[in-house]
Structures are given as structure tokens and as C-alpha cells.
Amino acid sequence: MSDALLETRDLTVRFGGHVAVDGVSCAFAPGQITTIVGPNGAGKTTYFNLISGQIAPSAGQVLLRGSAITRHSVAARCRAGLGRAFQLTNLFPDLTVFENLRLVVQSRRHRGFDLFSMASRQRYMSDEAAEVLARVRLSELADHKVSELSHGNQRKLEVAMLIALDPLVYMFDEPTAGMSVDEAPAVLELIAGLRGRADRTILLVEHKMDVIRNLADRIIVLHNGALAADGDPAEVMASDVVQEAYMGRAIEDV
Numbered sequence: 435m436s437d438a439l440l441e442t443r444d445l446t447v448r449f450g451g452h453v454a455v456d457g458v459s460c461a462f463a464p465g466q467i468t469t470i471v472g473p474n475g476a477g478k479t480t481y482f483n484l485i486s487g488q489i490a491p492s493a494g495q496v497l498l499r500g501s502a503i504t505r506h507s508v509a510a511r512c513r514a515g516l517g518r519a520f521q522l523t524n525l526f527p528d529l530t531v532f533e534n535l536r537l538v539v540q541s542r543r544h545r546g547f548d549l550f551s552m553a554s555r556q557r558y559m560s561d562e563a564a565e566v567l568a569r570v571r572l573s574e575l576a577d578h579k580v581s582e583l584s585h586g587n588q589r590k591l592e593v594a595m596l597i598a599l600d601p602l603v604y605m606f607d608e609p610t611a612g613m614s615v616d617e618a619p620a621v622l623e624l625i626a627g628l629r630g631r632a633d634r635t636i637l638l639v640e641h642k643m644d645v646i647r648n649l650a651d652r653i654i655v656l657h658n659g660a661l662a663a664d665g666d667p668a669e670v671m672a673s674d675v676v677q678e679a680y681m682g683r684a685i686e687d688v
């Protein structure tokens with residue numbers, strides 16, 4: 435467990451009498467895509483919210499590179515290296531797609547500023563922002579305000595912004611939700627490209643079986659807020675606990 439980038443220990447949250455996340459202990463090693471699955475209401479989003487700091491736990495801890503961040507704000511966790519896609523397009527809805535991406539690149543590059551002249555670093559950041567936009571096939575919308583984008587394109591931009599931010603821990607919540615079948619592959623390819631990076635870990639909440647099949651190196655299953663299974667995707671998906679938890683309904687195509 436010591437080489438884990440991210441770890442939760444006995445993480446628990448109660449809403450009134452309801453235990454939404456129930457003592458989840460899990461360590462996330464670098465270089466892996468871990469997919470979090472479970473039926474509706476199992477606690478997946480709440481687990482993500484506890485990790486990214488949207489809500490505070492009733493008990494337990496969140497550790498990033500071995501240090502407890504359980505009491506840190508969302509912003510402090512972001513600075514420490516936790517990145518969650520859904521938060522990003524809310525940042526500057528009245529700026530353009532390109533401006534949003536360039537700000538993300540700029541914030542990440544901040545410490546290297548002294549090394550470059552103003553002109554060359556502006557060009558560098560613009561080039562990098564343009565390159566990420568092209569990779570998610572949003573270049574033609576570069577000058578549109580974020581608030582004008584369709585839901586599917588906002589999701590694409592969220593993924594692009596997270597990739598430009600390049601956090602230690604990438605958190606994606608159903609990244610292709612609301613996208614057409616034509617749009618999803620480019621986004622999945624980008625996420626797959628993060629796999630194997632020795633200093634990054636990727637967490638993905640997902641319902642779609644084809645996405646899980648393509649991306650997961652490891653699957654964890656939440657059921658009634660508790661960790662019900664954890665391991666190799668093929669074994670976990672075939673296990674009795676998953677078959678019983680889903681009863682053929684919640685994961686698409688099962």
C-alpha cells in the first residue's frame with residue numbers, strides 16, 4: 435500500500451440514518467485505470483465526492499501520496515494533485531473554449547515561467563491548448579463560449595481540460611455520458627493514453643460495459659456503500675457478487 439498515489443481508509447459517510455459510503459478502504463497504485471462500478475444508489479458518486487472534497491466524511495481518511503487530505507478544501511486538493519473532470523467547465527463559462535484551456539495550461543505551467551520569455555511562453559501555452567483541443571476534436575469550436583456548448587461538447591472539454599491540467603489523480607465520472615457514438619471514441623482514446631504513466635492514477639465511475647472492457651485495469655464494486663469486490667476486470671465481472679448486485683440491470687449490456 436505504501437506506493438499508492440491515493441488511498442481511502444475506512445471512508446464512511448452517513449446522511450441521517452443512511453450509510454451512503456460504508457468503511458471503504460482502497461489503495462490506488464500509479465499506472466492503472468480503476469473503474470468503479472455498482473448499481474444505482476450504490477455510493478459511487480458519493481465516494482468520488484468524498485475523495486475530491488465536495489462532502490466531508492463521517493469517519494475515515496483520504497490520503498494523497500501518504501499524506502492525509504481528509505480535511506482539505508476542494509481547491510487545496512486540486513493544488514495537491516487531485517483532478518476531477520466535472521468541476522472544470524464550470525470555472526469560466528463566459529470565456530471561450532480556447533481561453534479556458536489556455537488558462538488551465540497556464541496554471542499548470544506557472545512555476546516554470548521564469549525560464550521563458552513572455553512571447554515564447556504565450557506561444558507555447560497556446561500551442562499546447564490547441565493541441566489538446568484537436569485531440570478531442572473541438573478545434574472548430576475554439577472561439578465559442580463554454581456556456582454555448584452542447585452537453586456532449588462540454589463533457590469533451592472537461593476531459594480536455596483535465597488532461598491539460600495533468601493531475602496526479604484523474605477522476606472521471608461517466609466521461610462519455612451525453613456523447614454520440616461518433617464522439618465517444620476520441621475521448622476514450624485520450625483516457626486510455628493516460629494508462630501506464632508511472633506517476634499517475636486514473637479513477638473512472640462507469641456504467642457502460644464497452645467502456646469498462648476497453649479501459650479498466652482493475653474494477654472495484656460498490657454495493658450498498660460498501661466495497662463488494664475488487665480485482666481483475668474479467669474475474670470481478672464474472673463473480674457472483676457482481677451478478678447478484680446488478681441482477682442484469684445496471685451495467686449496460688450485461
Ligand SMILES: Nc1ncnc2c1ncn2[C@@H]1O[C@H](COP(=O)(O)OP(=O)(O)OP(=O)(O)O)[C@@H](O)[C@H]1O
Binds near residue numbers: 454479481
Ligand atoms: N446529500 C445527500 N443526502 C442524502 N442522501 C444522499 C445524499 N447524496 C447521496 N445520497 C444517497 O446516498 C446513496 C448513494 O448515492 P450515490 O449518488 O453516491 O449513488 P451512485 O452509485 O452514484 O448512483 P448512480 O449510479 O445512480 O449515480 C443513495 O441512496 C443516495 O440517495
